[in-house]
Amino acid sequence: MTKHTVLTIDDHEDNNLLIKYYLGKSFEVQIAKSGKDGLDILDKSNVEVVLLDIMMPGMNGYEVLDAMLATPKLKNIPVIMVTARTEMEDVREALTKGAFDYVKKPIDFTEIHHKINVAIKYKKQSDELSRISNYKQFYEGLIHARRLQQSILPDKQFFRSIFPESFVIDLPRDIISGDYYWVNARHSNKFLGAFDCTGHGVPGAMLSVMGNILMNKAILQDGAISPKDIFRSLACDFNASLNNSTDTYTIHDGMDGIFCSFNEEKKQIEYVSANRPLIIIRDAKKPLFYNESMIEASLSDDKYSIYLLKGDMRSIGRESSAINFKNHVIDLCEDDIIYLFTDGITDQINECGKNLSKKKLLEFLLGIQDQSLKNQKVALYNYIDSWRKDAPQTDDILVIAVQYKSPQ
Incomplete structure (x- = not known):
């Protein structure tokens, strides 16, 4: 080729x-x-x-x-x-x-x-x-919209000021994206979320901007701290915004997502999820306690164990304001790596039409844990690219990794 x-x-x-x-x-x-x-x-x-x-x-x-x-x-x-x-x-x-x-x-x-x-x-x-005379103007409008969308998201310096050991892979399918991430800090808590809005392109991007604004409101204005309270506020406001429309086509609009609060004093991560799992990788010798119960790893080798942790199997949307999302608590260990991701990576097809899948993703991540986070980012990006080859990108892709370091 x-x-x-x-x-x-x-x-x-x-x-x-x-x-x-x-x-x-x-x-x-x-x-x-x-x-x-x-x-x-x-x-x-x-x-x-x-x-x-x-x-x-x-x-x-x-x-x-x-x-x-x-x-x-x-x-x-x-x-x-x-x-x-x-x-x-x-x-x-x-x-x-x-x-x-x-x-x-x-x-x-x-x-x-x-x-x-x-x-x-x-x-x-x-x-x-x-x-087509107006195509270039339309396409340049999308490019400008992407820049505006990027200006709303946290920039790299701000992200790293809160999570120094981290990386983000953000690959829109159609220039502008329905996936977005949110990061901030308040008191002894550091917040991190990854969200996947309905669709991609222009519709997904419009929902992502609305979601980002409502996240800011939930924490910075309403003062919510607990992830479940933040999700409840987000769900109520999202529901209220969508219900202002009588358009029946918006009934299925919404978003999946996962939101984490890192408590430095307790050395814990507390998270809430709407249809998105959390991945944690740690030293194989150290057990993982999930909601105070020890659980088995999804996959292990001689050095590391990888855990795929699920949450609520419901989306945020028109009917979500009545949902009580559940908090999940995990005790953190030094050098734990936490991955948040949307479904674009695991649903990506190759030239044969096969999905990458969660199983393949877990196996790949486990195999690169001896590398630095910087090199893991490059390896994961190349893995996505080599898996896809000439197949079209099927969805927006967002992957975030954070390595836990106890406060000095």
């Missing part, structure tokens, strides 16, 4: 070589060491996505972008800006000029890999439907 071609333009050779090393297995990566060299390659080659460094001597990234947009042959090639600068003005300038997206240094290669795939999908569909 022919690889898609990506051009990286950066005056630092080490950056170019690093990008080629990490992305070379999936893409045909070409390298340019200056803006002028990059424009020469673009003129002669069939490049599908450009990774463009902003700060370069001679011709900087903004000038390269301007030159591409002024050239009919090049103006529709998606450009992902790469910047070490964190000022939003720089990012805003690049996006205003016409850049497709941006990533910050040091580069998160799972993030940039996904953004390249989205850019390729965008270019392919844009090319195929260019005869």
Whole structure:
């Protein structure tokens, strides 16, 4: 199968070589060491996505972008800006000029890999439907909606300030996503939730924004602390919002999710769930007490045990305000790893139409526990990608991992 071609333009050779090393297995990566060299390659080659460094001597990234947009042959090639600068003005300038997206240094290669795939999908569909005059405007609206949705979610720095040892894999199926996560801290509790709204694309994204707003209300405004009280507040408000509509098509709208409270004083995790399980991995020598009862591991090897813990088998929606969601309590051990995930990963099909499944996910996670969380993220992303291969992504995918460290 022919690889898609990506051009990286950066005056630092080490950056170019690093990008080629990490992305070379999936893409045909070409390298340019200056803006002028990059424009020469673009003129002669069939490049599908450009990774463009902003700060370069001679011709900087903004000038390269301007030159591409002024050239009919090049103006529709998606450009992902790469910047070490964190000022939003720089990012805003690049996006205003016409850049497709941006990533910050040091580069998160799972993030940039996904953004390249989205850019390729965008270019392919844009090319195929260019005869439809309003398509590009519509699609760019989706891109802008994705940026707005991302601005509502916690950014990486805020997430890591609360959970330093953690990672997030967030892969929308249709640019904008029906999956979202929520993180915050209050008193001695750290909160973390993962949610999967009905559908994907625009409908799912609208519900995810509503869910995020209602989560903020439940904790930051209403002052709820217990996960079951938070879910009850969320369910009541969600139900009230949906019931304002007389549209019968919204009767099945809602969301599944799992919400955890990490209590540092008690060294416990308390969680509540609507149709989503929780995964905990710990030292095989240490038993796990679940609601004060010791339980057997779902899977074990000589070093680690993995537990798949279920919750309430009900969704949050129109009928959920009357549900009393149940709290579950687990005593934590040092270096426990807690995984939250939506069903997009386990329902993902391969080329033969087979689902990845919870069983395969547990086996894979157990097999990578000797790796750091950073490497686990890369391994899991590559596993999803290799499982799917050329099969379409069937749903939004969200996976969160947190390693428990007792407070110093």
